Amino acid sequence: MTKAIAFTAFGDADVLRPTDIEVPAPGPGQVRLAVRAAGVNPLDFKIRSGWMTEVFPVRLPHVPGLEASGTVEAVGEGVTGLAVGDEVFGPVNGAYAEQLVAGADRLAVKPASLSWEEAAALPVAGETAWRALELLNLTAGETLLIHGAAGGVGTLAVQFAVARGARVIGTASEAGHEYLRSLGAIPVTYGEGLAERVRALTDGRVDAVLDASGRDVLGVSVELAGGPERVVTIADAPGAPAHQVRFSGGGPGEDRTADALANALALHAAGSLRLRIHRTxxxxxxxxxxxxxxxxxxxxxxxxxVA
Ligand SMILES: NC(=O)c1ccc[n+]([C@@H]2O[C@H](COP(=O)([O-])OP(=O)(O)OC[C@H]3O[C@@H](n4cnc5c(N)ncnc54)[C@H](OP(=O)(O)O)[C@@H]3O)[C@@H](O)[C@H]2O)c1
Incomplete structure (x- = not known):
């Protein structure tokens, strides 16, 4: 048995309760991890609230958490490249636990220079940001507008885009402007007058837009990009069809974890990846x-x- 946080009914944050769960031995292709840190994503509270039952059905009781870092403590049949004692991170299920079983092929080895917390913060935001930039076909010299640029996904999207040689304009509240500058983006405040503020920084339009805020910004995005073709939202599935904008949910066939983690680790090795932890x-x-x-x-x- 291992200690975990689970919910037995959908509801507000109070439904999250400490519980003991059984952790199976790792099956073929799996490893068991002693978890050191787990990333928290907005999807976790959306699933917990019961808002996502059609798109992300879960069986109750449910242990949330889609990403973790930890030490390999058991290896299943057929696993190559990972051994007991390895420090790893990656996308998992049930990360809010002291131990979990995960598919070995989706995990990456954690460099000693990356903290447990930083490594746990990387998989979901990194994969999402990388996938979105690939869908936007963003290339050097282009201007990208990112809505919600100071959040988890925005942080990675800004840095991946800057590394591609793009010019990045990112929306955030005033409190996040200095942070966005430190990542290499030009900050703008969101809300009323956004289009004018962005136009003042460009020749009137942008080449591509990533909506990582989901707060009714697709109309202004299409206007600024001159059409919906190079606008992608990861956060506004309901609003996308009306604007003919592509929503990317990272479903089957879309997963870009391997490329995302490899590119993030390359930036980290070069000393140019910043993974800010809002709070632990x-x-x-x-x-x-x-x-x-x-x-x-x-x-x-x-x-x-996790201790
Ligand atoms: N489709 C997918 O595959 C996928 C994957 C991951 C995440 N998501 C979704 O993408 C969204 C972002 O995820 P995340 O992990 O980056 O979330 P997050 O870390 O909570 O960041 C959200 C950001 O939104 C900003 N924000 C708040 N109000 C805003 C407004 N009115 N206009 C513009 N920005 C505003 C906040 O910045 P300020 O502090 O500056 O306000 C914050 O930095 C969430 O809805 C999440 O569920 C989707």
Missing amino acids: YPLGDAAEAHRASEHGHLTGKIVLT
Whole structure:
């Protein structure tokens, strides 16, 4: 048995409760991890609230958490390239736990220079950001507008885009402007008058737009990009069809984890990757972490730490 945080009914953050769960031995192609840190994503509270039952059905009780870092403590049949004692990170299921079983092929080896918290903050945001830039076919010299640029996904999208040689304009509240500058983006404040503020920084339009905020920005995005072809939203599935904008949910066939983690690790090795941790909470304070995530004004990621 291992300690975890789970919910037995959908609801507000209070439904998250400490519980003991059984952790199976790793099956073929799997490893068991002793978890050190787990990333918190907005999807976690959306699933917990019961808003996602059609798109992401889960069986109750459910242990949330889609990304983790930790040490390999058992290896299943057929696993090559990972051994007991290896420090790894990657996308998983049930990350809010002291131990979990995960597919070995989706994990990456954690460099010693990357902290447990930073590594746990990388998989979901990194994959999403990389996937979106690929869909936008972003190339050097182009101007990209990112809505919600200071959040988890935005942080990675800005840095991947800058590394491609793009010019990045990112929306954030005033509190996040200095942070965006430090990542290499030009900050703008969101809300009323956004189109004019962006136009003042460009020749009137942008080449591509990534909506990582989901706050009714697709109309202005299409206007600024001169059409919907190079606008992608990861956060506004309901609004996308009306604007003929592509929504990317990372479903089957879309996953870009391997490329995303390889590119993020290359930037890290070059000393140019910044992974800001908005705040860490002990695993037992997962409910508090969800409240902060739901508040929605993050600079970087929220991470749960496991002793
Ligand atoms: N489709 C997918 O594959 C996928 C994958 C991952 C995430 N997502 C979704 O993408 C969204 C972003 O995820 P995340 O992890 O980056 O979330 P996050 O870390 O919570 O960041 C959200 C950002 O939105 C900004 N924001 C708040 N109000 C805003 C507004 N009115 N206009 C513009 N920006 C605003 C916040 O910045 P300020 O502090 O500056 O307000 C914050 O930095 C979430 O809805 C998440 O569920 C989708």
